[in-house]
Amino acid sequence: xxxxxxxxxxxxxxxxxxxxxxxxxxxxxxxxxxxxxxxxxxxxxxxxxxxxxxxxxxxxxxxxxxxxxxxxxxxxxxxxxxxxxxxxxxxxxxxxxxxxxxxxxxxxxxxxxxxxxxxxxxxxxxxxxxxxxxxxxxxxxxxxxxxxxxxxxxxxxxxxxxxxxxxxxxxxxxxxxxxxxxxxxxxxxxxxxxxxxxxxxxxxxxxxxxxxxxxxxxxxxxxxxxxxxxxxxxxxxxxxxxxxxxxxxxxxxxxxxxxxxxxxxxxxxxxxxxxxxxxxxxxxxxxxxxxxxxxxxxxxxxxxxxxxxxxxxxxxxxxxxxxxxxxxxxxxxxxxxxxxxxxxxxxxxxxxxxxxxxxxxxxxxxxxxxxxxxxxxxxxxxxxxxxxxxxxxxxxxxxxxxxxxxxxxxxxxxxxxxxxxxx
Amino acid sequence: xxxxxxxxxxxxxxxxxxxxxxxxxxxxxxxxxxxxxxxxxxxxxxxxxxxxxxxxxxxxxxxxxxxxxxxxxxxxxxxxxxxxxxxxxxxxxxxxxxxxxxxxxxxxxxxxxxxxxxxxxxxxxxxxxxxxxxxxxxxxxxxxxxxxxxxxxxxxxxxxxxxxxxxxxxxxxxxxxxxxxxxxxxxxxxxxxxxxxxxxxxxxxxxxxxxxxxxxxxxxxxxxxxxxxxxxxxxxxxxxxxxxxxxxxxxxxxxxxxxxxxxxxxxxxxxxxxxxxxxxxxxxxxxxxxxxxxxxxxxxxxxxxxxxxxxxxxxxxxxxxxxxxxxxxxxxxxxxxxxxxxxxxxxxxxxxxxxxxxxxxxxxxxxxxxxxxxxxxxxxxxxxxxxxxxxxxxxxxxxxxxxxxxxxxxxxxxxxxxxxxxx
Numbered sequence: 001x002x003x004x005x006x007x008x009x010x011x012x013x014x015x016x017x018x019x020x021x022x023x024x025x026x027x028x029x030x031x032x033x034x035x036x037x038x039x040x041x042x043x044x045x046x047x048x049x050x051x052x053x054x055x056x057x058x059x060x061x062x063x064x065x066x067x068x069x070x071x072x073x074x075x076x077x078x079x080x081x082x083x084x085x086x087x088x089x090x091x092x093x094x095x096x097x098x099x100x101x102x103x104x105x106x107x108x109x110x111x112x113x114x115x116x117x118x119x120x121x122x123x124x125x126x127x128x129x130x131x132x133x134x135x136x137x138x139x140x141x142x143x144x145x146x147x148x149x150x151x152x153x154x155x156x157x158x159x160x161x162x163x164x165x166x167x168x169x170x171x172x173x174x175x176x177x178x179x180x181x182x183x184x185x186x187x188x189x190x191x192x193x194x195x196x197x198x199x200x201x202x203x204x205x206x207x208x209x210x211x212x213x214x215x216x217x218x219x220x221x222x223x224x225x226x227x228x229x230x231x232x233x234x235x236x237x238x239x240x241x242x243x244x245x246x247x248x249x250x251x252x253x254x255x256x257x258x259x260x261x262x263x264x265x266x267x268x269x270x271x272x273x274x275x276x277x278x279x280x281x282x283x284x285x286x287x288x289x290x291x292x293x294x295x296x297x298x299x300x301x302x303x304x305x306x307x308x309x310x311x312x313x314x315x316x317x318x319x320x321x322x323x324x325x326x327x328x329x330x331x332x333x334x335x336x337x338x339x340x341x342x343x344x345x346x347x348x349x350x351x352x353x354x355x356x357x358x359x360x361x362x363x364x365x366x367x368x369x370x371x372x373x374x375x376x377x378x379x380x381x382x383x384x385x386x387x388x389x390x391x392x393x394x395x396x397x398x399x400x401x402x403x404x405x406x407x408x409x410x411x412x413x414x415x416x417x418x419x420x421x422x423x
Numbered sequence: 424x425x426x427x428x429x430x431x432x433x434x435x436x437x438x439x440x441x442x443x444x445x446x447x448x449x450x451x452x453x454x455x456x457x458x459x460x461x462x463x464x465x466x467x468x469x470x471x472x473x474x475x476x477x478x479x480x481x482x483x484x485x486x487x488x489x490x491x492x493x494x495x496x497x498x499x500x501x502x503x504x505x506x507x508x509x510x511x512x513x514x515x516x517x518x519x520x521x522x523x524x525x526x527x528x529x530x531x532x533x534x535x536x537x538x539x540x541x542x543x544x545x546x547x548x549x550x551x552x553x554x555x556x557x558x559x560x561x562x563x564x565x566x567x568x569x570x571x572x573x574x575x576x577x578x579x580x581x582x583x584x585x586x587x588x589x590x591x592x593x594x595x596x597x598x599x600x601x602x603x604x605x606x607x608x609x610x611x612x613x614x615x616x617x618x619x620x621x622x623x624x625x626x627x628x629x630x631x632x633x634x635x636x637x638x639x640x641x642x643x644x645x646x647x648x649x650x651x652x653x654x655x656x657x658x659x660x661x662x663x664x665x666x667x668x669x670x671x672x673x674x675x676x677x678x679x680x681x682x683x684x685x686x687x688x689x690x691x692x693x694x695x696x697x698x699x700x701x702x703x704x705x706x707x708x709x710x711x712x713x714x715x716x717x718x719x720x721x722x723x724x725x726x727x728x729x730x731x732x733x734x735x736x737x738x739x740x741x742x743x744x745x746x747x748x749x750x751x752x753x754x755x756x757x758x759x760x761x762x763x764x765x766x767x768x769x770x771x772x773x774x775x776x777x778x779x780x781x782x783x784x785x786x787x788x789x790x791x792x793x794x795x796x797x798x799x800x801x802x803x804x805x806x807x808x809x810x811x812x813x814x815x816x817x818x819x820x821x822x823x824x825x826x827x828x829x830x831x832x833x834x835x836x837x838x839x840x841x842x843x844x845x846x
Contacts, residue, residue: 055528060494094656101485
């Protein structure tokens with residue numbers, strides 16, 4: 001058994017890094033820079049010699065033009081107009097918050113242009129007082145803000161048959177994490193007088209429906225969502241982005257992405273799931289024994305190394321902090337382990353801050369790359385004790401017909417040139 | 424004495440809100456909507472009938488065009504080219520994270536266009552091994568991500584002489600909160616071999632210098648910043664925005680905004696503050712007795728109601744959740760109290776989540792507006808026990824010559840028409 005320490009270690013000291021690695025100082029590149037610095041006759045940079053740009057005329061800011069490659073990308077061309085996805089550039093991001101301009105997209109009928117003043121949320125079905133809500137009505141109710149990830153159930157489906165060769169943006173980029181603000185579903189249920197069924201609030205189901213051209217619909221079990229679900233109008237401080245559900249969406253923390261219904265126009269309380277198109281022809285997985293795995297809502301614990309990852313290149317031997325993301329739809333991340341020898345041995349990664357419930361957690365582990373080929377991988381354990389499986393274990397349990405819920409350990413290979421590949 | 428409960432109350436139930444307020448149901452507007460909803464023959468909205476827009480050709484997303492008024496704004500026209508500020512639209516934001524496109528700006532020499540591949544950070548002075556760092560060097564060091572507010576020391580300076588009449592964006596909008604990612608200052612100090620002084624790491628000062636045309640410089644006391652300060656390259660997940668310091672800035676959690684030096688090119692370790700232009704002609708406050716208050720770094724505890732706030736209008740009598748932000752440069756927020764009768768009585772506000780160290784905290788309090796003129800205000804207490812002062816107390820302590828560090832309780836007046844004003 002691999003011996004694992006029980007607490008996150010501190011980052012190594014500089015002395016520790018140098019001893020561990022031969023040190024930055026041993027790198028010719030760094031040594032040359034240090035020689036320059038020791039006699040700091042620095043040229044004044046051109047941008048320090050002239051006044052900079054004034055306050056923007058268009059006062060909503062954008063990234064530097066030097067970052068123009070950090071954008072959402074699609075894994076493929078989508079055959080149907082309006083059905084498409086684009087993915088978050090995880091390899092170029094830091095921390096845990098996804099900036100709104102880079103939150104992944106998944107549409108079934110394109111992005112509707114909804115006038116918020118004319119948008120309504122209908123709540124009906126087995127409730128005492130069915131009601132229509134305007135956006136102003138919703139903003140006048142008590143609100144809550146929480147940081148949660150969202151992940152498409154199809155995320156990383158590219159790897160079911162083994163390494164796809166794709167970079168992390170295209171293998172794991174149907175994943176984002178925002179601070180969401182809105183009204184608790186339980187508050188809205190109170191606003192319509194509660195359920196009109198005799199068996200209480202928790203026995204039933206709820207249909208959530210979008211106002212997009214696809215009228216995206218999902219059935220959700222009340223007992224599992226009522227404590228947590230939010231009907232949200234804001235992400236990372238501002239109103240939702242059009243492609244992320246403007247002006248209103250459902251957030252069901254930890255559940256597969258499509259249940260977080262965007263452009264939300266209707267919540268119908270019912271006594272059984274409605275078997276909509278998206279839960280029969282899609283978002284249900286065919287097992288090896290021919291049965292269907294339906295309503296597998298929670299996204300199981302998962303992690304991935306985002307730096308270094310395919311597309312990055314290690315330019316010199318020496319110290320690298322291996323950095324990545326871990327998350328679980330069933331709670332908080334308890335620990336992440338990292339291996340740099342294809343899983344033969346594991347070290348406990350440092351977690352950045354206290355892991356939040358159903359949110360991305362950033363991890364880091366120290367690595368000395370000595371120029372030999374290597375294989376790096378990460379393995380998450382969540383607060384329920386669940387451990388992220390190997391691909392072999394996942395395939396043994398689910399077979400190879402599933403499109404959804406792929407959460408196996410992901411390996412990146414590094415060759416002697418420092419090139420990182422998904423191979 | 425006002426009696427204050429010791430724990431944050433829960434939001435009122437719907438029944439509680441209705442009883443408290445006469446209820447949404449008593450509002451003619453809402454009643455009409457409910458009648459419609461009870462017989463939900465809903466017109467299908469036009470945006471539900473046609474396919475929506477495809478994946479964006481320009482794959483970095485922007486807000487809805489319906490939100491085009493939610494932008495940064497300047498309080499005045501600035502006389503000098505390149506010296507300017509723009510302010511975060513707090514009245515239209517939610518939660519605690521400020522989206523990157525709306526983070527406030529304050530420039531002394533405009534926004535430089537810095538090539539990250541040519542940018543260098545020099546660390547020198549009283550250190551054993553002075554060194555130049557490239558951006559790649561910095562990203563190869565262990566990193567840390569933390570959520571912190573930044574606030575310009577001049578924020579709310581408009582209110583020293585009493586209510587300015589301005590909306591909250593222009594009175595309090597030199598305030599933002601992001602997840603920042605970068606390298607601990609203490610890690611960088613290790614990278615240069617530590618201090619070369621005999622009196623240890625904590626006795627000295629550090630000069631931080633920007634690469635902008637103003638060569639913005641501040642002296643900072645090591646003992647008070649070494650545990651917390653970060654040299655950051657990312658905000659809310661992506662690389663810094665140009666106007667927020669791209670590619671590198673200092674973050675000194677809780678210290679006045681200008682010490683978080685943007686476009687950071689140099690850290691010089693010294694044995695005493697250097698009395699730079701920004702700490703003699705600016706960012707020092709003249710007290711009533713003629714003495715100067717210099718190096719008043721921490722932003723004291725403060726809060727403000729952002730909704731309702733000037734520019735909002737209460738459209739009907741009834742329930743409103745009063746919502747706002749609280750923060751302290753000396754720790755976390757312990758409690759926020761809200762008054763709706765000009766300070767005669769106070770109620771304890773609910774805090775959204777567990778308050779974070781030196782970060783914005785969202786608070787809410789329940790209010791029944793019965794159509795009479797009212798005055799609403801909020802008062803923050805931080806983890807050190809410090810209580811946000813009245814304007815009178817602040818002026819008594821600091822006089823009226825200060826431009827900086829105005830943190831008094833802010834009052835908004837509501838007239839019988841529902842109009843909210845800073846009067």
